[in-house]
Amino acid sequence: MEFSSAEPFKGEGCLSKEKNLYITFVLGGPGSGKGTQCAKIVENFGYTHLSAGELLRQEIASNSEDGVMILDMIKEGKIVPSEVTVKLIQKGMESCDNGKFLIDGFPRNEENRTAFEQIIGAEPNIVLFFDCPEEEMIKRVLNRNEGRVDDNIETIRKRLKVFAASHYPVIDYYSKKGKLCKIDAIGTEDEIFERVRPVFAACEGVQ
Numbered sequence: 001m002e003f004s005s006a007e008p009f010k011g012e013g014c015l016s017k018e019k020n021l022y023i024t025f026v027l028g029g030p031g032s033g034k035g036t037q038c039a040k041i042v043e044n045f046g047y048t049h050l051s052a053g054e055l056l057r058q059e060i061a062s063n064s065e066d067g068v069m070i071l072d073m074i075k076e077g078k079i080v081p082s083e084v085t086v087k088l089i090q091k092g093m094e095s096c097d098n099g100k101f102l103i104d105g106f107p108r109n110e111e112n113r114t115a116f117e118q119i120i121g122a123e124p125n126i127v128l129f130f131d132c133p134e135e136e137m138i139k140r141v142l143n144r145n146e147g148r149v150d151d152n153i154e155t156i157r158k159r160l161k162v163f164a165a166s167h168y169p170v171i172d173y174y175s176k177k178g179k180l181c182k183i184d185a186i187g188t189e190d191e192i193f194e195r196v197r198p199v200f201a202a203c204e205g206v207q
Helices: 013-019 033-046 052-061 064-075 082-094 110-122 134-144 153-176 189-205
Strands: 022-027 046-053 100-104 126-131 180-184
Touching: 022 033, 022 064, 022 110, 022 153, 033 046, 033 100, 033 126, 033 189, 046 052, 046 082, 052 082, 052 100, 064 082, 082 110, 110 153, 126 189, 134 153, 153 180, 180 189
Parallel strands: 022 100, 022 126, 046 100, 126 180
Antiparallel strands: none
């Protein structure tokens, strides 16, 4: 397990000048359990949870100009520009007094990663990756979404293939920088959290 428990990063962007930031990117495929573990981290360590997917859905629901554009792009099967996603994350960070963030489901690819660094002016302190075998993720998604037509085995396999192709270069990048924290995502929710807890306890400077 590799992680940095350094002081909060002070970057060059406007946001990072206003407050000390401690940023954790949270990555894992569909069914890896990262959302459940984020809730536990929030409860135990007081982080603010920002889900990239949820921020996009909220923007669509608001019927704003950006929301309409995002919806149109998704309908056309296009990828939402990194700048749009990062600015939604930035807005979420700026609206919060807390400086400790879990940014869930981001970055999805190298373009996301570089856009975040340029716009926010900071890098993550740690990157949490929930490592889960493909067959286990498929089983979990099928159990979680029983009855949903769009979550058949072939569809899930395609989603996992897309995840691997786009996310693994990001995971490799942060591994080489010594910021990656790989969590074995097999077991009960509590068993997995006992693997997560020491990472954040070290960041807090407590045992």
